[in-house]
Amino acid sequence: MRFVIITGLSGAGKSQALKSMEDIGFFCIDNFPPALIPKLADLFYGSKDIDKVALGMDLRGGQLFKDIFSALDYLKKNKYDYEIIFLEASDEALIKRFKETRRRHPLSDGGSIISGIKDERQKLTEIRRMANSIIDTTNLTAAQLKQELYNIFIEGRKFKGIIVNVMSFGFKYGIPLDADLVFDVRFLPNPYYIDELRPLTGNDKKVREYVMKWEEAKQFLNKLEDMIEFLLPFYIREGKSQLVIAIGCTGGKHRSITIANALYELLKKRDYTVILNHRDVGEE
Incomplete structure:
Protein backbone atom coordinates (compact mmCIF):
# COMPACT_ATOMS: atom_id res chain seq x y z
CA MET A 1 0.00 0.00 0.00
CA ARG A 2 1.33 3.44 -0.95
CA PHE A 3 -0.39 6.23 0.92
CA VAL A 4 0.80 9.62 -0.36
CA ILE A 5 -0.05 13.11 0.88
CA ILE A 6 0.62 15.89 -1.64
CA THR A 7 0.75 19.35 -0.13
CA GLY A 8 2.69 22.60 -0.47
CA LEU A 9 2.28 26.18 -1.60
CA SER A 10 -0.77 27.38 -3.48
CA GLY A 11 0.10 27.68 -7.16
CA ALA A 12 3.04 25.25 -6.92
CA GLY A 13 1.30 22.54 -8.94
CA LYS A 14 -0.55 20.28 -6.51
CA SER A 15 -3.56 19.85 -8.80
CA GLN A 16 -1.27 18.98 -11.71
CA ALA A 17 0.63 16.56 -9.49
CA LEU A 18 -2.61 14.79 -8.56
CA LYS A 19 -3.55 14.47 -12.23
CA SER A 20 -0.16 12.91 -12.88
CA MET A 21 -0.55 10.54 -9.93
CA GLU A 22 -3.92 9.49 -11.29
CA ASP A 23 -2.31 8.78 -14.67
CA ILE A 24 0.18 6.41 -13.03
CA GLY A 25 -2.51 4.44 -11.23
CA PHE A 26 -3.20 6.21 -7.94
CA PHE A 27 -6.66 6.73 -6.48
CA CYS A 28 -6.65 10.51 -5.95
CA ILE A 29 -8.72 12.93 -3.88
CA ASP A 30 -8.08 16.68 -3.95
CA ASN A 31 -8.67 19.18 -1.11
CA PHE A 32 -9.15 16.32 1.34
CA PRO A 33 -9.91 17.28 5.00
CA PRO A 34 -6.96 16.05 7.11
CA ALA A 35 -9.29 15.12 9.98
CA LEU A 36 -10.69 12.31 7.80
CA ILE A 37 -7.30 10.75 7.08
CA PRO A 38 -7.58 8.13 9.90
CA LYS A 39 -10.92 6.83 8.62
CA LEU A 40 -9.69 6.75 5.03
CA ALA A 41 -6.50 4.96 6.04
CA ASP A 42 -8.48 2.34 7.99
CA LEU A 43 -10.69 1.82 4.95
CA PHE A 44 -7.94 1.49 2.34
CA TYR A 45 -5.40 -0.43 4.39
CA GLY A 46 -8.07 -3.08 4.86
CA SER A 47 -8.96 -3.15 1.17
CA LYS A 48 -7.64 -5.49 -1.49
CA ASP A 49 -8.99 -3.39 -4.36
CA ILE A 50 -6.96 -0.18 -3.93
CA ASP A 51 -3.25 -0.23 -3.13
CA LYS A 52 -2.18 3.29 -4.20
CA VAL A 53 -3.79 6.43 -2.75
CA ALA A 54 -2.79 10.09 -3.15
CA LEU A 55 -4.46 12.89 -1.19
CA GLY A 56 -4.13 16.58 -2.04
CA MET A 57 -4.47 18.99 0.86
CA ASP A 58 -3.44 22.54 1.62
CA LEU A 59 -4.40 25.68 3.48
CA ARG A 60 -7.59 26.11 1.48
CA GLY A 61 -9.08 24.10 4.36
CA GLY A 62 -8.31 26.91 6.78
CA GLN A 63 -8.22 25.77 10.40
CA LEU A 64 -8.97 22.21 9.30
CA PHE A 65 -5.42 21.92 7.96
CA LYS A 66 -4.10 21.90 11.54
CA ASP A 67 -5.70 18.47 11.96
CA ILE A 68 -3.01 17.01 9.72
CA PHE A 69 -0.54 16.59 12.58
CA SER A 70 -2.89 14.58 14.77
CA ALA A 71 -3.86 12.56 11.68
CA LEU A 72 -0.22 11.76 10.96
CA ASP A 73 0.25 10.73 14.60
CA TYR A 74 -2.64 8.29 14.12
CA LEU A 75 -0.97 6.81 11.03
CA LYS A 76 2.30 6.33 12.93
CA LYS A 77 0.55 4.81 15.95
CA ASN A 78 -1.21 2.27 13.74
CA LYS A 79 1.95 1.58 11.70
CA TYR A 80 0.40 2.84 8.47
CA ASP A 81 3.21 3.81 6.10
CA TYR A 82 2.80 7.15 4.36
CA GLU A 83 4.80 9.59 2.26
CA ILE A 84 4.60 13.38 2.02
CA ILE A 85 5.40 15.21 -1.21
CA PHE A 86 5.79 18.97 -0.71
CA LEU A 87 5.60 21.25 -3.75
CA GLU A 88 6.99 24.77 -3.76
CA ALA A 89 8.19 27.45 -6.17
CA SER A 90 9.87 30.85 -6.06
CA ASP A 91 7.84 33.92 -5.11
CA GLU A 92 8.28 35.29 -8.63
CA ALA A 93 6.95 32.11 -10.26
CA LEU A 94 3.96 31.93 -7.91
CA ILE A 95 3.04 35.58 -8.45
CA LYS A 96 3.23 35.09 -12.23
CA ARG A 97 0.99 32.02 -12.06
CA PHE A 98 -1.66 33.76 -9.95
CA LYS A 99 -1.67 36.77 -12.27
CA GLU A 100 -1.95 34.60 -15.37
CA THR A 101 -4.88 32.65 -13.97
CA ARG A 102 -6.38 35.74 -12.28
CA ARG A 103 -6.92 33.69 -9.16
CA ARG A 104 -6.88 35.11 -5.66
CA HIS A 105 -4.33 33.69 -3.27
CA PRO A 106 -6.25 31.85 -0.50
CA LEU A 107 -4.39 33.74 2.25
CA SER A 108 -4.30 37.19 0.67
CA ASP A 109 -7.59 38.34 2.27
CA GLY A 110 -7.88 41.14 -0.24
CA GLY A 111 -4.22 42.09 0.18
CA SER A 112 -1.25 41.48 -2.07
CA ILE A 113 -0.35 38.11 -3.51
CA ILE A 114 3.15 38.30 -2.03
CA SER A 115 1.83 38.79 1.50
CA GLY A 116 -0.33 35.69 1.09
CA ILE A 117 2.64 33.68 -0.19
CA LYS A 118 4.87 34.72 2.72
CA ASP A 119 2.12 33.92 5.23
CA GLU A 120 1.58 30.50 3.63
CA ARG A 121 5.30 29.68 3.63
CA GLN A 122 5.45 30.39 7.35
CA LYS A 123 2.39 28.29 8.16
CA LEU A 124 3.66 25.33 6.13
CA THR A 125 7.15 25.30 7.67
CA GLU A 126 6.50 22.27 9.89
CA ILE A 127 4.82 20.08 7.28
CA ARG A 128 7.62 20.97 4.83
CA ARG A 129 10.16 19.77 7.38
CA MET A 130 8.34 16.42 7.59
CA ALA A 131 8.22 15.86 3.81
CA ASN A 132 9.90 12.87 2.20
CA SER A 133 10.45 14.83 -1.01
CA ILE A 134 10.44 18.58 -1.66
CA ILE A 135 9.98 19.40 -5.33
CA ASP A 136 10.61 22.94 -6.55
CA THR A 137 8.41 23.48 -9.62
CA THR A 138 9.72 26.97 -10.49
CA ASN A 139 11.22 25.82 -13.78
CA LEU A 140 9.34 22.56 -14.25
CA THR A 141 6.82 22.02 -17.00
CA ALA A 142 3.79 19.84 -16.29
CA ALA A 143 5.48 17.03 -18.24
CA GLN A 144 8.68 17.33 -16.21
CA LEU A 145 6.76 17.25 -12.93
CA LYS A 146 4.94 14.14 -14.10
CA GLN A 147 8.26 12.53 -15.04
CA GLU A 148 9.69 13.26 -11.60
CA LEU A 149 6.69 11.66 -9.90
CA TYR A 150 6.99 8.73 -12.29
CA ASN A 151 10.64 8.33 -11.31
CA ILE A 152 9.73 8.23 -7.62
CA PHE A 153 6.59 6.09 -7.67
CA ILE A 154 7.06 3.82 -10.69
CA GLU A 155 10.80 3.46 -11.22
CA GLY A 156 11.50 3.62 -7.49
CA ARG A 157 14.31 6.15 -7.82
CA LYS A 158 15.05 7.99 -4.61
CA PHE A 159 14.58 11.75 -4.96
CA LYS A 160 17.92 13.30 -4.02
CA GLY A 161 16.28 16.42 -2.63
CA ILE A 162 17.28 18.92 -5.27
Whole structure:
Protein backbone atom coordinates (compact mmCIF):
# COMPACT_ATOMS: atom_id res chain seq x y z
CA MET A 1 0.00 0.00 0.00
CA ARG A 2 1.33 3.44 -0.95
CA PHE A 3 -0.39 6.23 0.92
CA VAL A 4 0.80 9.62 -0.36
CA ILE A 5 -0.05 13.11 0.88
CA ILE A 6 0.62 15.89 -1.64
CA THR A 7 0.75 19.35 -0.13
CA GLY A 8 2.69 22.60 -0.47
CA LEU A 9 2.28 26.18 -1.60
CA SER A 10 -0.77 27.38 -3.48
CA GLY A 11 0.10 27.68 -7.16
CA ALA A 12 3.04 25.25 -6.92
CA GLY A 13 1.30 22.54 -8.94
CA LYS A 14 -0.55 20.28 -6.51
CA SER A 15 -3.56 19.85 -8.80
CA GLN A 16 -1.27 18.98 -11.71
CA ALA A 17 0.63 16.56 -9.49
CA LEU A 18 -2.61 14.79 -8.56
CA LYS A 19 -3.55 14.47 -12.23
CA SER A 20 -0.16 12.91 -12.88
CA MET A 21 -0.55 10.54 -9.93
CA GLU A 22 -3.92 9.49 -11.29
CA ASP A 23 -2.31 8.78 -14.67
CA ILE A 24 0.18 6.41 -13.03
CA GLY A 25 -2.51 4.44 -11.23
CA PHE A 26 -3.20 6.21 -7.94
CA PHE A 27 -6.66 6.73 -6.48
CA CYS A 28 -6.65 10.51 -5.95
CA ILE A 29 -8.72 12.93 -3.88
CA ASP A 30 -8.08 16.68 -3.95
CA ASN A 31 -8.67 19.18 -1.11
CA PHE A 32 -9.15 16.32 1.34
CA PRO A 33 -9.91 17.28 5.00
CA PRO A 34 -6.96 16.05 7.11
CA ALA A 35 -9.29 15.12 9.98
CA LEU A 36 -10.69 12.31 7.80
CA ILE A 37 -7.30 10.75 7.08
CA PRO A 38 -7.58 8.13 9.90
CA LYS A 39 -10.92 6.83 8.62
CA LEU A 40 -9.69 6.75 5.03
CA ALA A 41 -6.50 4.96 6.04
CA ASP A 42 -8.48 2.34 7.99
CA LEU A 43 -10.69 1.82 4.95
CA PHE A 44 -7.94 1.49 2.34
CA TYR A 45 -5.40 -0.43 4.39
CA GLY A 46 -8.07 -3.08 4.86
CA SER A 47 -8.96 -3.15 1.17
CA LYS A 48 -7.64 -5.49 -1.49
CA ASP A 49 -8.99 -3.39 -4.36
CA ILE A 50 -6.96 -0.18 -3.93
CA ASP A 51 -3.25 -0.23 -3.13
CA LYS A 52 -2.18 3.29 -4.20
CA VAL A 53 -3.79 6.43 -2.75
CA ALA A 54 -2.79 10.09 -3.15
CA LEU A 55 -4.46 12.89 -1.19
CA GLY A 56 -4.13 16.58 -2.04
CA MET A 57 -4.47 18.99 0.86
CA ASP A 58 -3.44 22.54 1.62
CA LEU A 59 -4.40 25.68 3.48
CA ARG A 60 -7.59 26.11 1.48
CA GLY A 61 -9.08 24.10 4.36
CA GLY A 62 -8.31 26.91 6.78
CA GLN A 63 -8.22 25.77 10.40
CA LEU A 64 -8.97 22.21 9.30
CA PHE A 65 -5.42 21.92 7.96
CA LYS A 66 -4.10 21.90 11.54
CA ASP A 67 -5.70 18.47 11.96
CA ILE A 68 -3.01 17.01 9.72
CA PHE A 69 -0.54 16.59 12.58
CA SER A 70 -2.89 14.58 14.77
CA ALA A 71 -3.86 12.56 11.68
CA LEU A 72 -0.22 11.76 10.96
CA ASP A 73 0.25 10.73 14.60
CA TYR A 74 -2.64 8.29 14.12
CA LEU A 75 -0.97 6.81 11.03
CA LYS A 76 2.30 6.33 12.93
CA LYS A 77 0.55 4.81 15.95
CA ASN A 78 -1.21 2.27 13.74
CA LYS A 79 1.95 1.58 11.70
CA TYR A 80 0.40 2.84 8.47
CA ASP A 81 3.21 3.81 6.10
CA TYR A 82 2.80 7.15 4.36
CA GLU A 83 4.80 9.59 2.26
CA ILE A 84 4.60 13.38 2.02
CA ILE A 85 5.40 15.21 -1.21
CA PHE A 86 5.79 18.97 -0.71
CA LEU A 87 5.60 21.25 -3.75
CA GLU A 88 6.99 24.77 -3.76
CA ALA A 89 8.19 27.45 -6.17
CA SER A 90 9.87 30.85 -6.06
CA ASP A 91 7.84 33.92 -5.11
CA GLU A 92 8.28 35.29 -8.63
CA ALA A 93 6.95 32.11 -10.26
CA LEU A 94 3.96 31.93 -7.91
CA ILE A 95 3.04 35.58 -8.45
CA LYS A 96 3.23 35.09 -12.23
CA ARG A 97 0.99 32.02 -12.06
CA PHE A 98 -1.66 33.76 -9.95
CA LYS A 99 -1.67 36.77 -12.27
CA GLU A 100 -1.95 34.60 -15.37
CA THR A 101 -4.88 32.65 -13.97
CA ARG A 102 -6.38 35.74 -12.28
CA ARG A 103 -6.92 33.69 -9.16
CA ARG A 104 -6.88 35.11 -5.66
CA HIS A 105 -4.33 33.69 -3.27
CA PRO A 106 -6.25 31.85 -0.50
CA LEU A 107 -4.39 33.74 2.25
CA SER A 108 -4.30 37.19 0.67
CA ASP A 109 -7.59 38.34 2.27
CA GLY A 110 -7.88 41.14 -0.24
CA GLY A 111 -4.22 42.09 0.18
CA SER A 112 -1.25 41.48 -2.07
CA ILE A 113 -0.35 38.11 -3.51
CA ILE A 114 3.15 38.30 -2.03
CA SER A 115 1.83 38.79 1.50
CA GLY A 116 -0.33 35.69 1.09
CA ILE A 117 2.64 33.68 -0.19
CA LYS A 118 4.87 34.72 2.72
CA ASP A 119 2.12 33.92 5.23
CA GLU A 120 1.58 30.50 3.63
CA ARG A 121 5.30 29.68 3.63
CA GLN A 122 5.45 30.39 7.35
CA LYS A 123 2.39 28.29 8.16
CA LEU A 124 3.66 25.33 6.13
CA THR A 125 7.15 25.30 7.67
CA GLU A 126 6.50 22.27 9.89
CA ILE A 127 4.82 20.08 7.28
CA ARG A 128 7.62 20.97 4.83
CA ARG A 129 10.16 19.77 7.38
CA MET A 130 8.34 16.42 7.59
CA ALA A 131 8.22 15.86 3.81
CA ASN A 132 9.90 12.87 2.20
CA SER A 133 10.45 14.83 -1.01
CA ILE A 134 10.44 18.58 -1.66
CA ILE A 135 9.98 19.40 -5.33
CA ASP A 136 10.61 22.94 -6.55
CA THR A 137 8.41 23.48 -9.62
CA THR A 138 9.72 26.97 -10.49
CA ASN A 139 11.22 25.82 -13.78
CA LEU A 140 9.34 22.56 -14.25
CA THR A 141 6.82 22.02 -17.00
CA ALA A 142 3.79 19.84 -16.29
CA ALA A 143 5.48 17.03 -18.24
CA GLN A 144 8.68 17.33 -16.21
CA LEU A 145 6.76 17.25 -12.93
CA LYS A 146 4.94 14.14 -14.10
CA GLN A 147 8.26 12.53 -15.04
CA GLU A 148 9.69 13.26 -11.60
CA LEU A 149 6.69 11.66 -9.90
CA TYR A 150 6.99 8.73 -12.29
CA ASN A 151 10.64 8.33 -11.31
CA ILE A 152 9.73 8.23 -7.62
CA PHE A 153 6.59 6.09 -7.67
CA ILE A 154 7.06 3.82 -10.69
CA GLU A 155 10.80 3.46 -11.22
CA GLY A 156 11.50 3.62 -7.49
CA ARG A 157 14.31 6.15 -7.82
CA LYS A 158 15.05 7.99 -4.61
CA PHE A 159 14.58 11.75 -4.96
CA LYS A 160 17.92 13.30 -4.02
CA GLY A 161 16.28 16.42 -2.63
CA ILE A 162 17.28 18.92 -5.27
CA ILE A 163 16.44 19.79 -8.87
CA VAL A 164 19.37 21.09 -10.90
CA ASN A 165 18.53 23.56 -13.66
CA VAL A 166 21.38 23.91 -16.16
CA MET A 167 20.88 27.04 -18.25
CA SER A 168 22.84 28.55 -21.12
CA PHE A 169 22.60 32.30 -21.74
CA GLY A 170 24.21 35.21 -23.55
CA PHE A 171 25.86 37.97 -21.53
CA LYS A 172 24.65 40.50 -24.09
CA TYR A 173 21.08 39.73 -22.93
CA GLY A 174 21.83 39.91 -19.23
CA ILE A 175 22.70 37.43 -16.48
CA PRO A 176 19.70 35.28 -15.39
CA LEU A 177 18.20 36.80 -12.24
CA ASP A 178 17.49 33.42 -10.66
CA ALA A 179 20.98 32.00 -11.21
CA ASP A 180 22.72 30.55 -8.14
CA LEU A 181 26.03 29.82 -9.89
CA VAL A 182 27.24 31.67 -13.00
CA PHE A 183 30.12 30.48 -15.17
CA ASP A 184 31.64 32.52 -17.99
CA VAL A 185 32.91 30.45 -20.94
CA ARG A 186 33.88 33.40 -23.13
CA PHE A 187 37.54 32.35 -22.66
CA LEU A 188 36.95 29.49 -25.12
CA PRO A 189 37.58 29.98 -28.87
CA ASN A 190 34.40 31.36 -30.43
CA PRO A 191 32.71 29.41 -33.28
CA TYR A 192 30.98 32.65 -34.28
CA TYR A 193 34.12 33.64 -36.20
CA ILE A 194 34.00 30.48 -38.31
CA ASP A 195 31.73 31.22 -41.28
CA GLU A 196 30.55 27.62 -41.52
CA LEU A 197 29.61 27.48 -37.81
CA ARG A 198 28.12 30.95 -37.29
CA PRO A 199 24.51 30.05 -38.26
CA LEU A 200 24.60 26.85 -36.17
CA THR A 201 24.24 26.43 -32.38
CA GLY A 202 25.84 24.35 -29.67
CA ASN A 203 23.13 21.77 -30.30
CA ASP A 204 24.77 20.98 -33.65
CA LYS A 205 27.50 18.34 -33.85
CA LYS A 206 29.95 20.53 -35.78
CA VAL A 207 29.83 23.29 -33.17
CA ARG A 208 30.07 20.80 -30.32
CA GLU A 209 33.13 19.17 -31.86
CA TYR A 210 34.78 22.55 -32.46
CA VAL A 211 34.26 23.77 -28.90
CA MET A 212 35.26 20.50 -27.22
CA LYS A 213 38.40 19.92 -29.32
CA TRP A 214 40.25 22.50 -27.22
CA GLU A 215 42.12 21.19 -24.18
CA GLU A 216 40.91 24.13 -22.06
CA ALA A 217 37.29 23.18 -22.77
CA LYS A 218 37.87 19.59 -21.65
CA GLN A 219 39.69 20.68 -18.49
CA PHE A 220 37.03 23.26 -17.65
CA LEU A 221 34.23 20.72 -18.00
CA ASN A 222 36.06 18.22 -15.78
CA LYS A 223 36.69 20.81 -13.08
CA LEU A 224 33.12 22.11 -13.34
CA GLU A 225 31.71 18.62 -12.90
CA ASP A 226 33.92 17.99 -9.87
CA MET A 227 32.90 21.26 -8.23
CA ILE A 228 29.17 20.78 -8.80
CA GLU A 229 29.35 17.21 -7.52
CA PHE A 230 31.15 18.51 -4.43
CA LEU A 231 28.66 21.32 -3.80
CA LEU A 232 25.34 19.53 -4.35
CA PRO A 233 25.29 17.49 -1.09
CA PHE A 234 25.91 20.69 0.90
CA TYR A 235 23.12 22.56 -0.88
CA ILE A 236 20.82 19.62 -0.12
CA ARG A 237 21.92 19.63 3.54
CA GLU A 238 21.02 23.32 3.79
CA GLY A 239 17.51 22.59 2.47
CA LYS A 240 17.90 24.08 -1.01
CA SER A 241 15.41 22.36 -3.32
CA GLN A 242 16.57 23.87 -6.63
CA LEU A 243 19.93 24.97 -7.97
CA VAL A 244 20.22 27.09 -11.12
CA ILE A 245 23.60 26.80 -12.85
CA ALA A 246 24.00 29.40 -15.60
CA ILE A 247 26.63 28.97 -18.32
CA GLY A 248 27.23 32.13 -20.31
CA CYS A 249 28.99 33.18 -23.48
CA THR A 250 28.61 36.33 -25.57
CA GLY A 251 25.41 35.51 -27.45
CA GLY A 252 24.27 32.34 -25.71
CA LYS A 253 24.33 30.40 -28.96
CA HIS A 254 27.53 28.34 -29.32
CA ARG A 255 29.95 27.86 -26.41
CA SER A 256 27.47 28.17 -23.54
CA ILE A 257 25.03 25.70 -25.14
CA THR A 258 27.83 23.19 -25.78
CA ILE A 259 29.08 23.28 -22.18
CA ALA A 260 25.54 23.33 -20.72
CA ASN A 261 24.59 20.25 -22.77
CA ALA A 262 27.73 18.42 -21.65
CA LEU A 263 27.18 19.27 -17.96
CA TYR A 264 23.54 18.19 -18.23
CA GLU A 265 24.54 14.76 -19.55
CA LEU A 266 27.16 14.30 -16.84
CA LEU A 267 24.77 15.15 -14.00
CA LYS A 268 22.04 12.92 -15.43
CA LYS A 269 24.40 9.94 -15.20
CA ARG A 270 24.67 10.62 -11.46
CA ASP A 271 20.87 10.27 -11.07
CA TYR A 272 20.18 13.91 -10.23
CA THR A 273 16.97 15.46 -11.49
CA VAL A 274 18.31 17.83 -14.14
CA ILE A 275 16.51 20.35 -16.35
CA LEU A 276 18.16 21.88 -19.42
CA ASN A 277 17.21 25.33 -20.66
CA HIS A 278 18.83 27.34 -23.47
CA ARG A 279 17.49 30.78 -22.66
CA ASP A 280 18.83 32.85 -25.54
CA VAL A 281 19.23 30.32 -28.34
CA GLY A 282 16.62 32.05 -30.52
CA GLU A 283 17.64 35.65 -29.90
CA GLU A 284 19.91 36.11 -32.91
